[in-house]
Amino acid sequence: MTTRIVLIRVAILVGLLGAWEIAGRLANPLLYVPPSAVVPALGRLLALHSYPDLAEHLLLTLREIVVAYGLAIAAGLGGGFALGFNRLVGRAYGPILAALYAVPAVVWYPSLMLFFGLDAASKIAFGFLLGFFPITLAVLAGIRQVSPQMLVVARAFGADGLTAFRKVTLPAMLFTLVGGLRTGLALTVIGVIVGEILGSKSGMGSLINHAYGLFRTADYIALVVVTLVLIVGSDALAAVVEHRAQRWIE
Amino acid sequence: MKETLRVRAVQGLSLTALLLAWEGVARAGWVDPLFVPAPSAVLGAFGRIGRAALAGLGDTLLKTAIAYVLAVVIGVGGGLLLGAVRPLRRAVNPFVIALYGMPKILVLPWIVLSLGFGATPAVVYATIHGAFPILVLVTGAVRDVDRNLVTVARAFGARRWQLYWKVVLPAIVPTVLAGMRLGIVFCLLGVLVVEMFAGVRGMGHVLSSLANGFRAPELFAATALVSAASIVIVLSLDVLNDRLSQWRGEIR
Numbered sequence: 002m003t004t005r006i007v008l009i010r011v012a013i014l015v016g017l018l019g020a021w022e023i024a025g026r027l028a029n030p031l032l033y034v035p036p037s038a039v040v041p042a043l044g045r046l047l048a049l050h051s052y053p054d055l056a057e058h059l060l061l062t063l064r065e066i067v068v069a070y071g072l073a074i075a076a077g078l079g080g081g082f083a084l085g086f087n088r089l090v091g092r093a094y095g096p097i098l099a100a101l102y103a104v105p106a107v108v109w110y111p112s113l114m115l116f117f118g119l120d121a122a123s124k125i126a127f128g129f130l131l132g133f134f135p136i137t138l139a140v141l142a143g144i145r146q147v148s149p150q151m152l153v154v155a156r157a158f159g160a161d162g163l164t165a166f167r168k169v170t171l172p173a174m175l176f177t178l179v180g181g182l183r184t185g186l187a188l189t190v191i192g193v194i195v196g197e198i199l200g201s202k203s204g205m206g207s208l209i210n211h212a213y214g215l216f217r218t219a220d221y222i223a224l225v226v227v228t229l230v231l232i233v234g235s236d237a238l239a240a241v242v243e244h245r246a247q248r249w250i251e
Numbered sequence: 252m253k254e255t256l257r258v259r260a261v262q263g264l265s266l267t268a269l270l271l272a273w274e275g276v277a278r279a280g281w282v283d284p285l286f287v288p289a290p291s292a293v294l295g296a297f298g299r300i301g302r303a304a305l306a307g308l309g310d311t312l313l314k315t316a317i318a319y320v321l322a323v324v325i326g327v328g329g330g331l332l333l334g335a336v337r338p339l340r341r342a343v344n345p346f347v348i349a350l351y352g353m354p355k356i357l358v359l360p361w362i363v364l365s366l367g368f369g370a371t372p373a374v375v376y377a378t379i380h381g382a383f384p385i386l387v388l389v390t391g392a393v394r395d396v397d398r399n400l401v402t403v404a405r406a407f408g409a410r411r412w413q414l415y416w417k418v419v420l421p422a423i424v425p426t427v428l429a430g431m432r433l434g435i436v437f438c439l440l441g442v443l444v445v446e447m448f449a450g451v452r453g454m455g456h457v458l459s460s461l462a463n464g465f466r467a468p469e470l471f472a473a474t475a476l477v478s479a480a481s482i483v484i485v486l487s488l489d490v491l492n493d494r495l496s497q498w499r500g501e502i503r
Binding site: 006009010013014032089090092093094097100101103104105106107108109110111112114115116190191194195198199200209210213216218221225228229232236 | 254257258261262265286287341342343345346352353354356357358359360361364365436439440443444447448454455458459461462465467470471474477478481482485486
C-alpha cells in the first residue's frame, strides 16, 4: 500500500518533468526551458560561471533575513506581551493590529522603499513588518491559553511575578509561541525576497530579476532553485527547533 | 460599558497624539518632508491624486474580484475532490503542500514574461495565490468530516449526491468561509504585487510610480486609500461570516 503510493507519487513527478521537457522543447525557447537545460544551468551557476558574485548576493539576502527576523522577534515579543498583559492596552490596540493585519502588506512596500532606499534597509524593514505580525499574534494567543487558576495557585504558594511567569505562563504558552516564531521566520524570508524582486541592486531577488530581464530563462530557473533551497532550509531549521521545544514542554 | 468607553478613549487619544506628534516632527523639520510628509500634507494630497487613485483602485478591485471567484471555485472544487477521493489525495497531496508552501513570487517573473503586461498575469497570479490556501483548508475539512455522520447517512440509504449535499457541504461551510476570508487578502496581495512588478494600470502601479517619483504625500494618501479599502472588505466578510454562523445556530 505505502510502496504503491510512493510509486504513484514518483510516477506523477516523472510525468510532470516529462511533460515540462516536451513542452520546453516545443515552445518558445526564450520562455520555456526544459529541465534538461536547467540542470547544466544550475551547474554553471554553482560553479560561479554565470554569476561569479553569487556568494555575496546569497550572503546579503541571508544577512537581511537574520537582521529582519531578529527585529521581528524583539518587537513581536515586546508588543505581544505589552498587549497581552495589560487589559486596557490589549483591548485598545488589539483591534487596530488586527485591522492592519487585514491589509495586504505589500501596500507598505513602496513607502518603505521611498524611505529606506533601494538597498538592504528597505528589505529588512519589509521582512520585519511581515514577521512581526504572526509573532505578536502568537504571543497574544499564547497568553490567552494560560489558565488563570494555575497562576492563582502559583501566587498562593508564594511565587513572585517573575517566578510565576517563568514556571506557569511561559511553559503554557510556549507551544503557540514557537509556532508563531516559525511562521514569523517563513514570512520574514518571503518579505525579504519579495522586497528584492520588487526592486533592488543586490541579493538573490536582484539576480532573479537580472536573469529574467535578459531572457536567461535557464539561469533564472537555476536561481529560483537556489533560492528555494534557502527558503526550505530555513523552514527546516525552524521545524527542528520547534520539535525540540515541543518535546521539552512534554 | 464603561470599559468600552475607556478603550475608545485610549484609541482616539493615541491616534490623535500620534498624528499630532508626526505633524510636529514634520513641521519642526526633524524628518525630511521628501520622505515623511506631515499628515496635513498627506490630507492635501488626497485631492490631487483622488481621481487617478480611485480609477486605479477600481481597476485593482476588478482584477481581484475575478481572481477571487476563480480562486474560490478552484479551491473549493479541488478541495472537495481531494478530500473525498482518498487515493487521489494520497497521491497528489505532497505536491499540493509543496506548491502551497512555495513562495509564488519566485514564479512571478516567468508568469509576467509568458502572459505580458496586461490584466491577465495579475489575474492568473492572484488566482494561484488565493486558490492554494483555500484548497488546503477545504481538503482538510472534507477529509475530517465526522465519520459517524457519514455512516448514519449511508445507513439510512443516502445516495452519493445526497451524502455530499446534506452531510459534507454543511459540515465544511465554516472552513470554506474561513478560507474565503483568507483568500481575499491573498488575491488582493497577488494583484498588487503583479501591478507593482510589471503593471501599467491599477493601484500597485500607482503606488510604485508615486514612490519612484518621490511624491511622498501622494504615496501616503494612496497607501491609506488601499489600506482602508482592504480593511473594509475584510471586515465586511467577517460580519457576513458572523451572520452566517448565527444562522447555522452556532454558539460563539
